[in-house]
Amino acid sequence: MSTYNPYDNVLETIRNAASILGLAESDYATTMYPERELKVSFPVMMDDGTVKIFEGYRVQHSSSRGPCKGGIRYHQDVNIDEVKALAAWMTFKCAVVGIPYGGAKGAVKVDPSKLSSAELQRLTRRYTAMIAPLIGPDQDIPAPDVNTNGQVMGWIMDTYSMLKGHAIPGVVTGKPIEIGGSLGRVEATGRGVMITTRESLKKLGIPADKARVAIQGMGNVGSISAKLIAELGAKIVAVSDVSGGLYSSEGLNISAIREYLSVRGRLLKDYNEPGVNHITNQELITCGADVLVPAAMENQITEKNAADIQVKVIVEGANGPTTVAADKILEEKGIVVVPDILANAGGVVVSYFEWVQNLQSLVWDEDEVNKTLNRIMCKAIDEVFDLHTEKKITLRASAYCLALKKLVTAKNIRGIFP
Ligand SMILES: NC(=O)C1=CN([C@@H]2O[C@H](COP(=O)(O)OP(=O)(O)OC[C@H]3O[C@@H](n4cnc5c(N)ncnc54)[C@H](O)[C@@H]3O)[C@@H](O)[C@H]2O)C=CC1
Ligand SMILES: O=C(O)CCC(=O)C(=O)O
Numbered sequence: 001m002s003t004y005n006p007y008d009n010v011l012e013t014i015r016n017a018a019s020i021l022g023l024a025e026s027d028y029a030t031t032m033y034p035e036r037e038l039k040v041s042f043p044v045m046m047d048d049g050t051v052k053i054f055e056g057y058r059v060q061h062s063s064s065r066g067p068c069k070g071g072i073r074y075h076q077d078v079n080i081d082e083v084k085a086l087a088a089w090m091t092f093k094c095a096v097v098g099i100p101y102g103g104a105k106g107a108v109k110v111d112p113s114k115l116s117s118a119e120l121q122r123l124t125r126r127y128t129a130m131i132a133p134l135i136g137p138d139q140d141i142p143a144p145d146v147n148t149n150g151q152v153m154g155w156i157m158d159t160y161s162m163l164k165g166h167a168i169p170g171v172v173t174g175k176p177i178e179i180g181g182s183l184g185r186v187e188a189t190g191r192g193v194m195i196t197t198r199e200s201l202k203k204l205g206i207p208a209d210k211a212r213v214a215i216q217g218m219g220n221v222g223s224i225s226a227k228l229i230a231e232l233g234a235k236i237v238a239v240s241d242v243s244g245g246l247y248s249s250e251g252l253n254i255s256a257i258r259e260y261l262s263v264r265g266r267l268l269k270d271y272n273e274p275g276v277n278h279i280t281n282q283e284l285i286t287c288g289a290d291v292l293v294p295a296a297m298e299n300q301i302t303e304k305n306a307a308d309i310q311v312k313v314i315v316e317g318a319n320g321p322t323t324v325a326a327d328k329i330l331e332e333k334g335i336v337v338v339p340d341i342l343a344n345a346g347g348v349v350v351s352y353f354e355w356v357q358n359l360q361s362l363v364w365d366e367d368e369v370n371k372t373l374n375r376i377m378c379k380a381i382d383e384v385f386d387l388h389t390e391k392k393i394t395l396r397a398s399a400y401c402l403a404l405k406k407l408v409t410a411k412n413i414r415g416i417f418p
Pocket of ligand 1: 144145146147148189216217218219220221222240241242243281295296297298317318319320344345347348
């Protein structure tokens with residue numbers, strides 16, 4: 001885990017947007033502080049009969065525009081500042097795409113690759129019980145994030161429903177279809193990244209079918225982004241996971257790589273195919289491509305490597321992959337950065353559709369999900385690019401200005417009593 005504090009990144013980005021909008025600190029101060037921070041410690045029985053104590057968090061950043069919403073991450077290096085940053089990004093993300101949610105995020109400090117499936121289930125159920133006082137379909141709705149998936153959401157839904165005495169599918173999104181999940185949610189974040197890439201390239205006059213793309217991270221977001229961006233006709237020249245990356249100037253076979261990675265525990269360092277070279281994650285970030293999609297963790301693009309980045313466009317699939325210092329270097333180099341709160345919003349948009357379906361006991365077909373996602377993403381992308389052109393500010397500043405205005409307006413309408 002890097003030494004950059006992602007929450008400092010968030011605060012600086014909010015202050016910058018506030019100064020562009022000419023806001024006084026009292027107008028936007030509430031967006032600088034999470035509404036609630038819960039830290040929990042809980043025991044889990046391991047398969048060998050021993051008991052281990054784990055630490056977890058749930059941070060609710062804002063409920064100004066609606067119930068809090070955001071994923072749950074399992075990672076050995078996670079800490080409260082990272083979760084606060086992730087929760088704040090959710091608030092700004094939901095505002096920029098105009099869905100009626102605030103922001104939250106949760107995490108457990110654990111390396112889930114070291115747990116058996118039974119241990120993972122016991123940990124998830126115990127963590128759910130600990131955060132149960134905060135979550136619920138009307139107040140705070142978790143979803144998948146790094147190292148969590150539909151199965152984990154299913155265990156959360158089941159534990160919460162057991163506590164309440166009846167099935168409550170709307171307490172989480174990203175569930176398997178069989179228990180109230182939405183068609184299209186698994187692919188939604190990657191689909192949103194693809195839509196953002198497609199529309200941004202169009203606006204920048206770069207033909208998508210000639211673009212060479214590098215993607216860091218081959219989990220849910222990275223691998224679906226790779227698949228769908230390749231379907232635009234682009235060449236995916238580099239991909240990576242935590243173990244390292246692959247490069248081919250001729251373009252990688254994404255379906256073969258996805259098939260290889262579909263077996264739990266497999267890593268790209270062990271992938272072999274003629275014509276494919278192994279590279280490091282640093283080499284991926286600075287490799288010769290037109291588009292870079294960081295889709296792994298925070299703080300991957302810093303002042304240490306930003307000057308060496310050669311792409312024309314960065315589309316942030318991950319949350320917080322670029323530090324504030326790196327942003328300035330990229331701006332000076334003329335590299336366009338499409339910010340995380342816009343580029344990876346597809347996931348929470350389809351989570352919203354899932355929640356709406358759960359509340360109404362309705363089932364939408366996949367075409368309706370994808371068409372509505374496309375409409376919402378394209379509208380937000382147009383708004384962010386328009387303000388960026390009008391005010392001559394970065395796309396990140398533009399996205400934050402649009403979101404901050406909505407947050408301040410909501411707070412003012414609701415008022416502060418007395
Ligand atoms: N899953 C979702 O719906 C959404 C996820 N995101 C963000 O996208 C990013 C990726 O999330 P997921 O794909 O869901 O996670 P995941 O757990 O499915 O995949 C993470 C990928 O990143 C790789 N990775 C982990 N640490 C790395 C490192 N230090 N260097 C290079 N690669 C590394 C892993 O090997 C894996 O390929 C995160 O920033 C997450 O917060 C954003 C919006 C929604
Ligand atoms: O789908 C959701 O509710 C949230 C997904 C998420 O954690 C994110 O957008 O970072």
